[in-house]
Amino acid sequence: MASSTRTLLSKCRTLLRQNVDNVRGSRRNYHEGTGLHRRNFNTHNKTDGGVQIGILGAPIQSGQRNHGVQFGPEAIRKAGLIEHLDHHVGMTIKDFGDVEAGYVQGHADFYLTGKTPLRNPTSTAQANSKVADTVENILKSCDVCLTLGGDHSTAIGTITGHARARENISVLWVDAHPDLNTPVSSPSGNIHGMPLHFLMHDLQNERLSIPEFEWVKPCITSSNLGYIAIRDIDPGEIAIMKRYNIPHCSIREIDRNGIAHCMEKILDMINPSGNRPIHLSFDIDSLDPSIAPATGTRVRGGLTYREGMYICEEVARTGCLSAMDLVEVNPELSNFREAKRTSEVAVEIIKHALGLSDTYKLERHPQQTRLKCELVFSDAQP
């Protein structure tokens, strides 16, 4: 190798190391300096001194066209979700079962909205109305509500229920897609690509009058919403994101700057003072299809396993997780082994978001019987 090439390589390595150190340094300051993860807004109803996680299944499939996504909650439970969470001291799991999500396939309920009809608004709206009521109720007695989808239209219900129960929520949307279409801009007419347009204050002027969805009140603004890992974006969505300056880190930005930098940036934007209840809406298709193949809208070039887990660990670290969706696991879209693998990854995602990853050490306080989880469940007051 020529000596000039070696010198260049050596300079590159030095620069890279400095960059990594900078990112690490700012990360440290961010947490230690602001005390971000010391915030805790969940102070009610802790009768046993532990943390209560309410789990709800939302087997909604009417927001898209693939059969099988309604079996997501069952698949994730079968992958051992409850068993994985239940043995942690200081954590109580309440499984509220599944919401009744009736669906008449081929039901001709659509509206002419330009290019494509809106598909299945009646089924989707009715099921989500029940999800909203149930999530709201669960959050009266539980610290965190975990909803298992189902397709991503489920977020209409979960975010509505969350916003009814807690004030000033922020939403972190982890997904290959922004799911920000309006019924007019949508190329498919699938409601799982439009949940956010129902929920955002900024987009109400673009909202059509759809009687089934009249009950959905806007509850988030564009600055309360952050995207991470998006990579398959429709033209209408790009226009909306630019118009309202919606915080986002695309998969390309993760490539360029690393997941640590991106999480720091996005959390800082949607939860600047570190005390807002976070709604983590995790679409399994954010992960690369090689890791989570059993899902309906696979897009190559997704998050690695560790990037996905890191996102959840950082959310856990804030101490602000208040509700979570894990959606779009469809066990019928792949063979048995791949479906099982996808469901197991879903369980891992949930564990990491709840602060139970093996790599992120839990500490047992010497004087306490329950685990002191400095991630989600810190007792320290701001």
Ligand SMILES: [Mn+2]
């Ligand atoms: Mn989605």
